[in-house]
Amino acid sequence: xxxxxxxxxxxxxxxxxxxxxxxxxxxxxxxxxxxxxxxxxxxxxxxxxxxxxxxxxxxxxxxxxxxxxxxxxxxxxxxxxxxxxxxxxxxxxxxxxxxxxxxxxxxxxxxxxxxxxxxxxxxxxxxxxxxxxxxxxxxxxxxxxxxxxxxxxxxxxxxxxxxxxxxxxxxxxxxxxxxxxxxxxxxxxxxxxxxxxxxxxxxxxxxxxxxxxxxxxxxxxxxxxxxxxxxxxxxxxxxxxxxxxxxxxxxxxxxxxxxx
Amino acid sequence: xxxxxxxxxxxxxxxxxxxxxxxxxxxxxxxxxxxxxxxxxxxxxxxxxxxxxxxxxxxxxxxxxxxxxxxxxxxxxxxxxxxxxxxxxxxxxxxxxxxxxxxxxxxxxxxxxxxxxxxxxxxxxxxxxxxxxxxxxxxxxxxxxxxxxxxxxxxxxxxxxxxxxxxxxxxxxxxxxxxxxxxxxxxxxxxxxxxxxxxxxxxxxxxxxxxxxxxxxxxxxxxxxxxxxxxxxxxxxxxxxxxxxxxxxxxxxxxxxxxxxxxxxxxxxxxxxxxxxxxxxxxxxxxxxxxxxxxxxxxxxxxxxxxxxxxxxxxxxxxxxxxxxxxxxxxxxxxxxxxxxxxxxxxxxxxxxxxxxxxxxxxxxxxxxxxxxxxxxxxxxxxxxxxxxxxxxxxxxxxxxxxxxxxxxxxxxxxxxxxxxxxxxxxxxxxxxxxxxxxxxxxxxxxxxxxxxxxxxxxxxxxxxxxxxxxxxxxxxxxxxxxxxxxxxxxxxxxxxxxxxxxxxxxxxxxxxxxxxxxxxxxxxxxxxxxxxxxxxxxxxxxxxxxxxxxxxxxxxxxxxxxxxxxxxxxxxxxxxxxxxxxxxx
Numbered sequence: 001x002x003x004x005x006x007x008x009x010x011x012x013x014x015x016x017x018x019x020x021x022x023x024x025x026x027x028x029x030x031x032x033x034x035x036x037x038x039x040x041x042x043x044x045x046x047x048x049x050x051x052x053x054x055x056x057x058x059x060x061x062x063x064x065x066x067x068x069x070x071x072x073x074x075x076x077x078x079x080x081x082x083x084x085x086x087x088x089x090x091x092x093x094x095x096x097x098x099x100x101x102x103x104x105x106x107x108x109x110x111x112x113x114x115x116x117x118x119x120x121x122x123x124x125x126x127x128x129x130x131x132x133x134x135x136x137x138x139x140x141x142x143x144x145x146x147x148x149x150x151x152x153x154x155x156x157x158x159x160x161x162x163x164x165x166x167x168x169x170x171x172x173x174x175x176x177x178x179x180x181x182x183x184x185x186x187x188x189x190x191x192x193x194x195x196x197x198x199x200x201x202x203x204x205x206x207x208x209x210x211x212x213x214x215x216x217x218x219x220x221x222x223x224x225x226x227x228x229x230x231x232x233x234x235x236x237x238x239x240x241x242x243x244x245x246x247x248x249x250x251x252x253x254x255x256x257x258x259x260x
Numbered sequence: 261x262x263x264x265x266x267x268x269x270x271x272x273x274x275x276x277x278x279x280x281x282x283x284x285x286x287x288x289x290x291x292x293x294x295x296x297x298x299x300x301x302x303x304x305x306x307x308x309x310x311x312x313x314x315x316x317x318x319x320x321x322x323x324x325x326x327x328x329x330x331x332x333x334x335x336x337x338x339x340x341x342x343x344x345x346x347x348x349x350x351x352x353x354x355x356x357x358x359x360x361x362x363x364x365x366x367x368x369x370x371x372x373x374x375x376x377x378x379x380x381x382x383x384x385x386x387x388x389x390x391x392x393x394x395x396x397x398x399x400x401x402x403x404x405x406x407x408x409x410x411x412x413x414x415x416x417x418x419x420x421x422x423x424x425x426x427x428x429x430x431x432x433x434x435x436x437x438x439x440x441x442x443x444x445x446x447x448x449x450x451x452x453x454x455x456x457x458x459x460x461x462x463x464x465x466x467x468x469x470x471x472x473x474x475x476x477x478x479x480x481x482x483x484x485x486x487x488x489x490x491x492x493x494x495x496x497x498x499x500x501x502x503x504x505x506x507x508x509x510x511x512x513x514x515x516x517x518x519x520x521x522x523x524x525x526x527x528x529x530x531x532x533x534x535x536x537x538x539x540x541x542x543x544x545x546x547x548x549x550x551x552x553x554x555x556x557x558x559x560x561x562x563x564x565x566x567x568x569x570x571x572x573x574x575x576x577x578x579x580x581x582x583x584x585x586x587x588x589x590x591x592x593x594x595x596x597x598x599x600x601x602x603x604x605x606x607x608x609x610x611x612x613x614x615x616x617x618x619x620x621x622x623x624x625x626x627x628x629x630x631x632x633x634x635x636x637x638x639x640x641x642x643x644x645x646x647x648x649x650x651x652x653x654x655x656x657x658x659x660x661x662x663x664x665x666x667x668x669x670x671x672x673x674x675x676x677x678x679x680x681x682x683x684x685x686x687x688x689x690x691x692x693x694x695x696x697x698x699x700x701x702x703x704x705x706x707x708x709x710x711x712x713x714x715x716x717x718x719x720x721x722x723x724x725x726x727x728x729x730x731x732x733x734x735x736x737x738x739x740x741x742x743x744x745x746x747x748x749x750x751x752x753x754x755x756x757x758x759x760x761x762x763x764x765x766x767x768x769x770x771x772x773x774x775x776x777x778x779x780x781x782x783x784x785x786x787x788x789x790x791x792x793x794x795x796x797x798x799x800x801x802x803x804x805x806x807x808x809x810x811x812x813x814x815x816x817x818x819x820x821x822x823x824x825x826x827x828x829x830x831x832x833x834x835x836x837x838x839x840x841x842x843x844x845x846x
Contacts, residue, residue: 053688053689054688073826077691077692088680088685090612090686092616092679097608100605101605104601105602105692106601130581130582131583136357
């Protein structure tokens with residue numbers, strides 16, 4: 001078995017004394033796509049931010065190839081690609097200018113950057129909007145810019161935080177194949193998403209987070225067998241759901257119709 | 261009911277202005293702006309009107325002449341301030357794609373939305389115009405006639421006319437900007453988003469420059485009008501002065517004259533003659549004011565209605581938005597001034613921020629306006645008294661240095677403004693520790709888009725004043741001075757330009773005056789030194805060499821300190837959590 005490329009070791013994050021992430025440990029090996037699941041507010045995004053170095057953990061450590069990422073953050077950044085959950089981009093730049101800024105900060109040679117940027121813009125269907133201001137982009141277009149930005153420097157570790165949000169069906173399918181292909185070429189991928197069907201098909205292993213703690217970690221097949229369910233959705237529901245979704249839906253419909 | 265609610269919503273949006281209040285409470289902004297306007301107009305009015313109380317034997321003729329100058333000042337200020345208010349609220353003046361996406365799906369008729377927006381614009385303009393006008397309208401006529409034997413009714417009439425005409429002048433300024441914006445929007449179609457920012461910046465420069473040059477034009481206005489100077493006929497404030505004098509000028513002018521001592525009587529006779537000579541011209545200007553006001557109103561409303569015939573949505577990408585490869589200029593810059601990737605990132609991001617990011621662009625436009633006003637006044641003064649090239653006057657020499665200092669101080673401030681707090685985490689993710697190279701790029705951008713154009717713009721006038729050789733030498737000094745200042749600013753800067761959080765400017769309130777005085781003394785000393793050095797070729801060479809060595813030393817020191825320095829991008833997440841007040845959760 002190959003050595004882990006990315007490791008979260010007893011990660012803890014507190015905000016004003018409240019633990020948002022509580023003793024989270026896992027590893028991601030080259031060639032693996034690890035699914036990171038959990039309901040809203042379970043600590044997925046906070047974990048992602050700690051893994052990328054955007055946020056200091058309150059406890060524990062993030063290791064890259066066995067070394068703490070704080071020891072040489074620049075070396076880590078060179079090999080990390082991150083697609084954040086929210087599309088925070090410079091609205092006054094065009095898509096092309098945003099990518100050029102990323103590429104230049106990452107010191108990608110200009111000719112390589114130019115070639116990759118143009119090819120990726122074309123392949124992601126953004127070529128016709130490359131010179132348009134990002135303020136006029138749809139959510140999906142912004143998401144594509146973030147994905148291209150994370151891939152420009154051919155990273156070894158990729159962290160996707162809900163990358164499919166806002167993407168159309170075609171782009172979501174392309175992304176799914178792309179993640180699979182990147183993993184088959186030796187990249188270590190951490191994939192956080194709410195679309196369980198995608199995670200089920202794509203991920204080699206799944207980590208389920210609830211209230212900041214890991215409640216399950218295994219392969220999808222193993223989880224299904226262990227919990228005697230047919231789908232990942234049912235496994236997930238059993239692990240983290242505290243209310244009956246059908247009942248909640250009925251209550252909502254009643255409130256909307258004025259019956260409650 | 262719906263229309264009232266929407267009007268209220270649109271009015272609130274005027275106070276959520278990135279330029280004026282990026283992160284503050286709208287009630288604070290409203291209170292601050294209103295109190296600022298009332299207090300400043302109170303002091304300005306008192307400063308202008310007190311002369312009537314201390315005038316030796318106040319007489320109608322001299323009062324009419326002096327009052328006309330004051331009124332021209334009020335008209336000009338009211339008009340420019342209101343135009344600036346419109347420019348500052350530029351993006352909120354019409355319905356935008358955000359309004360469309362929020363209000364479009366609601367069951368509200370389109371005409372109701374448009375009417376509510378137009379009503380909000382009108383209420384906003386009227387409210388501001390009222391705050392600008394009320395103090396001068398009440399105080400100035402009251403103090404002006406305090407010592408004159410005039411009836412209460414006539415006094416009230418003076419106040420009402422002053423108020424109405426100043427209000428009209430202010431609204432004219434606002435409507436003119438609205439008219440320009442909407443006409444441009446109607447003509448440019450989908451390209452409006454691209455040119456809108458530039459037009460806004462140009463208007464800021466023009467208006468602030470005009471505002472600073474107001475004292476130069478409001479002198480002996482009645483004589484300017486009667487002599488038929490083209491300036492009087494061309495400038496809108498004179499038109500509204502004409503309106504006010506036509507409506508109210510006669511109240512003071514027609515007052516009975518008292519017997520005066522001979523010297524004062526001569527002055528009174530001359531003033532009366534000057535004023536009465538201007539009356540026909542005032543009538544003509546009054547007509548011009550009425551036609552211009554009505555015409556501008558019709559134009560603005562027509563363009564506004566045309567643009568609002570349907571809700572606006574972001575433009576759809578077309579072939580024109582396709583990237584076809586780097587342009588010649590970009591290639592040239594990449595090959596010359598910004599060769600390293602990090603320097604290229606710094607250079608292009610600086611240019612993009614300064615040109616496209618509204619807060620950055622507008623701060624810089626304000627500084628450009630101050631520099632332009634200063635240069636205009638200074639060169640006008642110097643032109644009247646042509647400088648001897650062998651012994652140039654210090655004032656003429658100081659202009660270039662002061663203009664550069666104003667522009668670069670503005671640039672220094674702009675670097676402290678974050679480009680976008682959330683998007684700035686890109687720097688955290690992609691930063692490879694090449695701060696010295698990134699800052700190289702930022703500094704070079706300042707040299708290319710600020711320093712060089714300013715020097716080239718000043719050069720022709722300086723060549724006319726000092727002669728070509730001396731102007732050339734002065735330009736070289738200016739270039740070296742500018743580069744040294746840019747390096748000196750960068751040498752002491754810990755934060756990463758455009759990528760930091762908001763920096764508190766409390767220090768500026770206390771240290772600001774000291775910094776300004778020290779800078780003025782420093783600039784004066786530098787120019788004395790330059791003037792002495794440029795007298796001889798050898799001393800000039802030594803002077804330039806000294807500046808070059810200083811530049812090299814600063815650059816070496818800065819680059820050595822910044823090499824491998826960690827980037828200090830603020831973490832926006834803890835503040836988000838703090839706002840949720842999680843501490844109160846049990």
